[in-house]
Amino acid sequence: MSDFIPVCEPLLGGNEIKYVTEAVQTGWISSNGKYVTQFEEAFAKYCGVKYAVAVCNGTVAIHLALTALGIGKGDEVIIPSFTMIATAFAVCYTGAKPVFVDADKDTWNIDVTKIEEKITPHTKAIIPVHIFGNPCNMDAICEIAKKYKLFIVEDAAESHGAEFRGKKTGSFSDIASFSFFANKNLTTGEGGMVIMDCEEKYTKCKYFKNMCFPVDGPRIYSHNDIGFNYRMSNLHAAVGLAQVEKADAYRTMRINNALLYKKYLSDCKGIIFQKDQENGLNVHWMNTIVINPVEYGHTKDELIGHLKEKGIDTRLLFISMNRQKSLKDFGCECSGEYPVTDWLTENGFYLPSASSLTEEQIRHICEVIKEYQK
Structure with missing residues (x-):
């Protein structure tokens, strides 16, 4: 047994070296390589949704999800008070204001009994965070969202493979985000993913993550919207694909x-x-x-x-x-x-x-x- 036990180190026990080596040997190391698409497809299938968009980290995954929903200045988004600050920062990036709800004393997730008291005419979405891999009570959250006509954006950064009533986290919402930081259950070192079932939201995410270049068609340098460079490299995706396999x-x-x-x-x-x-x-x-x-x-x-x-x-x-x-x-x-x-x-x-x-x-x-x- 080692004299030092770190708090969390990645487990790279599959085809990571094989896939990364192939990417390097073929020269496909940017975001255009085959592993990006394969990772997106494999992760979407694993989560039980139709679409996935790979990005460079989990924080921008939340921002991209909110952008695809049109969240912006003047809006409010409900988040738990007990979460990594990335959840709040991503809301701030849009110009909207995060509104906080205390944690449940048992599950440590957002206290669903206190959400409604924080809803105002400016509220546009709820971001439930599945804290430490423990799924939120999505029945209650979906009911509240339906009642007040709010979007749900799951922050599933910590919950790869977690389930509620037999469905994986990320599959309950309009759109969801994941992180693949080095300490996560599945990792790419740095990386994130946005998942959804809606083709329109999928197209918006692909559009905004790539500087608002046309999703289909020639790469012309005429941009109609403010976009972001949130792309994931083929090298990171190669690691991600190997991780999903395990x-x-x-x-x-x-x-x-x-x-x-x-x-x-x-x-x-x-x-x-x-x-x-x-x-x-x-x-x-x-x-x-x-x-x-x-x-x-x-x-x-x-x-x-x-x-x-x-x-x-x-x-x-x-x-x-x-x-x-x-x-x-x-x-x-x-x-x-x-x-x-x-x-x-x-x-x-x-x-x-x-x-x-x-x-x-x-x-x-x-x-x-x-x-x-x-």
Whole structure:
């Protein structure tokens, strides 16, 4: 067992070298190579949708999705207060304002019972984020969206292969976004994807991601709209295709890791795990624990420091969107109270979560946590 256990490292256990080498040898390293199309088609099929558009990262995937829906200045978009700030920034890029909703105390996803109170005549969309791979209650969110005629844009950056009522995340919304950052269950190093069933939205995404060059026809340098350079390279897509080929195996590894953590920490007081969404399949992007310092006997920061001394890497959790200076300066309404989000931030952190973790490593991590309590 290694002396150091990183918080999350990629697992490149398939055809990555083969596909990337072929791309390099043939010279197809830009966004025009065959692997971009093959990756898009394979990922769309995996998610159970018709179309997918590969982009350079998960943040621009959200921005592109919102752009395809026509979200812009004067609009409001509801997002969870407990999320990576990329969700909020992508809304800001359009000129719209993100509006925050606190987390559910059990699942840590957006609290669906508090969404309606944040809806105004300016609200145009809801972005549910499937936190740490735990699918949101999409029944409730779809019902609210239908009632108020709102778009749904799933932020599925952390939930590759997660399911709600047997359907994969990303397939419940008008349009959805994914990230393939190095620590994700499926990775391209840097990369993202927008998926949808609507051909019109698919065409808009292809159009705007490529500087608004014509989607079909000759490459003329006359541009009718403001576009973006959000293309994914053939090299990244080659890695992505190899990852999708192993998606079910990697999903099983992450789920098994979570089961092992719960098994070995079951007798450790003061350790709180995320509760799986009812009717959902949580793919456990990150194994996260929240510390009750009274029951555990130490604070979160004390435990993190002890784990570091033992060569075990960790990461802090997101800080609430209403506490972000950048969003206050942008003009977001940040005056509300978000107690669940604050509780998660103050007391929670990531444990090592790589797909390739061994049971021996997980047992060792849990033993260190339990011994420190004693």
